[in-house]
Amino acid sequence: MANIGIFYGSSSGITRGVAEQLEEIFDGAELIDMEEDYDDADQMLEYDVLLLGSSTWGQGDPQRDWVDALYDIENEEPDFSGKKIALFGAGDQDAHGEEFVSALAKMHALFGKLGAEFVGFWPTEGYTYEFSAAETDGKFYGLAIDDVNQKDLTSSRVEAWSKLVKSELGL
Numbered sequence: 001m002a003n004i005g006i007f008y009g010s011s012s013g014i015t016r017g018v019a020e021q022l023e024e025i026f027d028g029a030e031l032i033d034m035e036e037d038y039d040d041a042d043q044m045l046e047y048d049v050l051l052l053g054s055s056t057w058g059q060g061d062p063q064r065d066w067v068d069a070l071y072d073i074e075n076e077e078p079d080f081s082g083k084k085i086a087l088f089g090a091g092d093q094d095a096h097g098e099e100f101v102s103a104l105a106k107m108h109a110l111f112g113k114l115g116a117e118f119v120g121f122w123p124t125e126g127y128t129y130e131f132s133a134a135e136t137d138g139k140f141y142g143l144a145i146d147d148v149n150q151k152d153l154t155s156s157r158v159e160a161w162s163k164l165v166k167s168e169l170g171l
Ligand SMILES: Cc1cc2nc3c(=O)[nH]c(=O)nc-3n(C[C@H](O)[C@H](O)[C@H](O)COP(=O)(O)O)c2cc1C
Pocket: 009, 010, 011, 012, 013, 014, 015, 016, 054, 055, 056, 057, 058, 059, 060, 061, 063, 090, 091, 092, 093, 096, 097, 099, 100, 101, 102, 147, 148
């Protein structure tokens, strides 16, 4: 079994809830709260598989506990080649449909530039929004959760996405 780190930032607990559900599904995975537990990129590089979770704030920005970490990673350029990354995060397609879950796009661009490979792209069907920077060819760069408007779908989306990620990783 690959060693798996789940790193998440969450302001009102939605992405945290998803991260905790993922911790139960992915046996042996470790949960790292970007606010409380994160030190530096070396901590990420300890894992073969990274499940990275951020909600979207401002105008398409990553959640605040990610901001310094992403800035440092961008400057220090650690090598993520050989790492598999799956992205997830919460947004609000109704009130913030002009940048729905766009934070995932910033993370995809940064870690992709540093050599990571991505799994867990997720179909955009079932969501209604104006624009998402995190959309490519009818898929999001990772799991999009909208607990504000589609609360009843959150848990089943996490389950279905976990199956997809596991199968892409051969777990
Ligand atoms: C001031 C503010 C700005 C927001 N901006 C966005 C946004 O640009 N895109 C989006 O999809 N959601 C946006 N949201 C919605 C949050 O991402 C959403 O409430 C999410 O569930 C928060 O997840 P968290 O509790 O894990 O931080 C915003 C919410 C607030 C209050």
